[in-house]
Amino acid sequence: MNLNPAGLAAGAGTTTRKLGARRVRRAFGALLATGALTAGALAATAGTANAAGFTVRIIPLTNPFLTVEVLGGGKSLGDTVDVWSGNGGANQIWTFSPVSGGYNIINKNSGMCLTTDGVAGHTLYQFACVGNVSQVWSTGLTPGSLYAYKITNPNSGLVMDVYGDGRSEGTPIDGWTPNGADNQYFTATAA
Structure with missing residues (x-):
């Protein structure tokens, strides 16, 4: 894996997908079942989004029981x-x-930025936040939204x-060409 966070050519924008009623029920059911939502969190639908940014758990649209994470709680450069x-x-x-141009997406455990090497199919990884375009992401994602969004690296277009x-634990998160598939859409719950 190339740990150099250098970027590639110009990229794409953000699109959204409204969750169907069944997916909304399934997503909220999953969150309630795991104890992720409290009565207070249900009342605060706006979450913690503001001009200063926001802190969330990122949930794939295809499986609301899963959460995007740094594998094994790793704190090293290049952990996937x-x-x-x-x-x-x-x-x-x-x-x-x-x-x-967007956001740095910073892992709470390691303090490192979500990074792409700009090659489609390569797993995303964490790297020291160095201000490189390979660490900038654009999205309409907000905590508590009923919409799922793509998270795009504008520089590479991935x-x-x-x-x-994949819909099981341990499935990697990679950078891929936008194709409109549900596995490229995510929701967020306030953390």
């Missing part, structure tokens, strides 16, 4: 990103910090993607 059952770990919490439409 996958999906795992929500367990409340700091490696499953991400802060969207505004930067020019989007966050659950590899192979």
